[in-house]
Amino acid sequence: MIRKLVFLTLVASLFVYFSSCLKEPQNPFDPSGKGYVPPSVEITSGPSEGETVNKTEVTFSWRGNSDLNEFRYKLEPYPIAWSNWTKSTSVTFYGLNDTSYKFLLETRYEGQTDVAKISRNFKVDAYKGPGLKLYPLYNYVINGSEFEVEVVIEDIPRFEAGSFRISFNKDYLYFVSIQGGDINSRYGVSQVILPDFSRLSIIQQANQLGYFNVTIGILPSASVEYVSSGSIAKLKFRALRTGSTSIMLTNEKIIDQNGMVFALGFTNSAAIVEIK
Numbered sequence: 326m327i328r329k330l331v332f333l334t335l336v337a338s339l340f341v342y343f344s345s346c347l348k349e350p351q352n353p354f355d356p357s358g359k360g361y362v363p364p365s366v367e368i369t370s371g372p373s374e375g376e377t378v379n380k381t382e383v384t385f386s387w388r389g390n391s392d393l394n395e396f397r398y399k400l401e402p403y404p405i406a407w408s409n410w411t412k413s414t415s416v417t418f419y420g421l422n423d424t425s426y427k428f429l430l431e432t433r434y435e436g437q438t439d440v441a442k443i444s445r446n447f448k449v450d451a452y453k454g455p456g457l458k459l460y461p462l463y464n465y466v467i468n469g470s471e472f473e474v475e476v477v478i479e480d481i482p483r484f485e486a487g488s489f490r491i492s493f494n495k496d497y498l499y500f501v502s503i504q505g506g507d508i509n510s511r512y513g514v515s516q517v518i519l520p521d522f523s524r525l526s527i528i529q530q531a532n533q534l535g536y537f538n539v540t541i542g543i544l545p546s547a548s549v550e551y552v553s554s555g556s557i558a559k560l561k562f563r564a565l566r567t568g569s570t571s572i573m574l575t576n577e578k579i580i581d582q583n584g585m586v587f588a589l590g591f592t593n594s595a596a597i598v599e600i601k
Contacts, residue, residue, distance in 0.1 A: 354393055354434050364441045365390045366432040372447035381422075381451045381462060386415040389432050399429045404465035420463030420597045421449045454480020454554070456589050457489070457577050459596040466564045466600055474572055474596050475506055476539075476558040481589075483582040484553060486542040491560060492573040495535040497600060499563040500528060503539065506556025515544040518558065538576070564600045572596045 353362040371385035372378050389396065399407045400418050403426070408416075410433070428445045452458060460475045476491075478484055493500065505516040519540045520527050531537035541557050562572070574594050579587040 354391070354437075356437065356439055362390070363439060364394055364432045364434050364437075366394065366396065366430060366441060366443060368428075368430065368443065368445055371428070371445065374445055375447065377448040377450050379449075379451050381449065382417060382419045383421065383447070383449075384415060384417040385428055385430070385445070387430060388414060391434070393434045394432045395435055396430065396432050398431070401427045401429065404461075404463065420461070421451070422461050422463075423449055423452055452479060453590060455482070455579075455587065456480070457487070457574070457579065457592050459572060459574050459594075460556070462596050464596060464598045466598065468564050468567050468600050471501060471561055471563045472598075474560045474562070475556040476560065476574065477506070477554075477556050478508075478579070479554050481553055481579060481581070481587060484543065484557075484579065484587075485582045485584070486540065486580040487557065488538065488540040488576070488578045489574055490536055490538050490576040492536040492575065493562065494570045495532055497565055497568060497570040498572070498598065499565055500531045500537065501561040501563055502528070503561070504559050505541075506558050508543075508555040508557055511555050516557070517542045517544060562598075564598070567600050570598050570600070572598060 352358050353360050355361055366387050366389045368385060368387045372383055385398070387396070395410045395412055396414070397408045397410050398416055399405075402424070403418060403421075425446065425448050428447070429442070430444065431440050431442050433440045456479045458477050458479065460477045464472055464474065466472045476489065478487070491500075503518060503522045505518060508514060509516060519542075522528060527537075539558065560572070572595065574592065574596075577589065577592050579589060581587045
């Protein structure tokens with residue numbers, strides 16, 4: 326009788342042991358399982374929270390908590406929507422303007438819907454006046470659409486007049502028009518722009534050559550002491566074909582109210598144009 330009880334106890338113990346061995350292992354990537362580990366991601370390099378960077382491009386790198394992670398990202402206010410889901414773990418943004426940005430990053434396991442989100446805020450202050458620049462530096466446009474790029478002066482004491490050349494790839498872009506910038510309303514002044522771009526022949530010549538020269542002056546005003554910062558011209562272009570190209574600013578010459586040529590601290594000579 327005792328031997329029978331010992332035998333039954335042994336059989337029961339073996340049954341429990343083998344049953345536990347045959348249990349299906351827990352899957353940390355299965356949201357319905359008890360051992361589920363949510364996706365996560367951390368930024369490993371790039372501007373730190375609240376940092377001010379002094380260049381016009383930044384690179385972010387990151388890593389997820391497993392090999393099954395996939396990611397998507399977005400930079401606000403940058404003229405590109407969310408990226409597609411990707412296995413890439415870094416991205417570089419070019420042509421950043423002097424402003425505040427927010428980098429948004431999301432991760433999920435492949436084919437799943439549970440998403441983890443993180444973000445990073447930073448500022449760009451790449452240009453110290455006095456200077457001349459194109460704005461915005463990065464332009465994302467649709468083929469066939471029109472867009473504007475501004476010529477901006479920054480911290481130029483007593484700006485009186487300026488001249489420069491704008492060059493562009495005429496296979497990708499068509500120059501439409503030019504008009505005065507926001508210094509008109511900002512300072513209550515009037516501008517003169519030469520040559521007369523209201524003449525069709527001037528526009529046609531610019532598009533034949535792929536460049537045009539501009540001279541801009543401030544008309545005398547008894548109510549305005551000086552102009553120092555702001556947009557002095559708005560350039561309108563039309564996208565002609567898909568691809569990547571640029572608008573170039575060269576041959577800059579700035580005159581102050583004393584009639585002296587002003588030495589610029591910087592010139593940002595190119596604006597990127599991505600045409601989709």
